[in-house]
Amino acid sequence: MRTPLIGALAVALPLATLAAAPAQAAPNVQITYVKYDAKGKDTKKNVNGEYVTVTNKSRKKVNLAGWTIGQKPRLADSKYVFYFPARNVVVAPGASVTMRMGEGKKTKKYVYQGFRKHVLPNVKGAVYLFDPADRRVDGCTWNSKAGGKKC
Numbered sequence: 739m740r741t742p743l744i745g746a747l748a749v750a751l752p753l754a755t756l757a758a759a760p761a762q763a764a765p766n767v768q769i770t771y772v773k774y775d776a777k778g779k780d781t782k783k784n785v786n787g788e789y790v791t792v793t794n795k796s797r798k799k800v801n802l803a804g805w806t807i808g809q810k811p812r813l814a815d816s817k818y819v820f821y822f823p824a825r826n827v828v829v830a831p832g833a834s835v836t837m838r839m840g841e842g843k844k845t846k847k848y849v850y851q852g853f854r855k856h857v858l859p860n861v862k863g864a865v866y867l868f869d870p871a872d873r874r875v876d877g878c879t880w881n882s883k884a885g886g887k888k889c
Contacts, residue, residue: 766796767805768889769867769878770834774858775885785840786850788858790820790865790878792837794829802827804870807837809858811877813868818857823849860885 769792776787790807794800803824808816820837823844829835835847839857842850851857858865866877878889 765867765875766794767800767802767829767867767869768793768795768876769807769865771886771888772858772865772878772880773886774863774880775860775883776856777885780856780860782854785853785856786838786842788839788856790837791834792829792867793834794831797831799831800829802829802835806868806872808866808868809864811864811866811874813866813872813874816866820851 769790771791773787773789776784778784778787792802792807802822803826805822805827806813807820809818810816813819820839822835822837826844827835827849835849837849837851839851839853841852841854842848844850861883862881864877864879867875869875876889878887880887
């Protein structure tokens with residue numbers, strides 16, 4: 739009679755452990771919007787119409803120095819890597835910063851990559867956010883002609 743009780747405990751304990759495991763928490767910094775197809779024909783004049791918005795979902799300021807955005811799940815596989823400036827990109831709790839693909843002057847809300855051509859695919863693509871240690875933090879994929887996606 740002891741064997742069935744031990745057997746029942748052997749099955750019940752792992753199940754209780756699985757049930758108690760917390761769900762994976764959402765990242766504190768998230769890609770919240772991608773505008774992958776600028777309005778009109780893709781020309782040098784509207785490169786800033788492509789952008790990625792990143793939002794700080796935490797309760798503390800986040801410094802994005804050293805953070806990057808790539809187009810593949812592994813940063814090393816990305817054709818293009820988009821870099822946040824090395825300093826002064828501190829995002830307040832609940833605030834966002836938008837990375838525009840063209841040229842411009844960095845502000846608290848905008849950073850620029852300096853491209854003179856469009857780099858985000860207009861229909862099917864992806865962007866992934868990486869921390870300074872190149873760990874993937876978040877991602878957003880699209881497969882639509884809508885031109886933008888809330889992530």
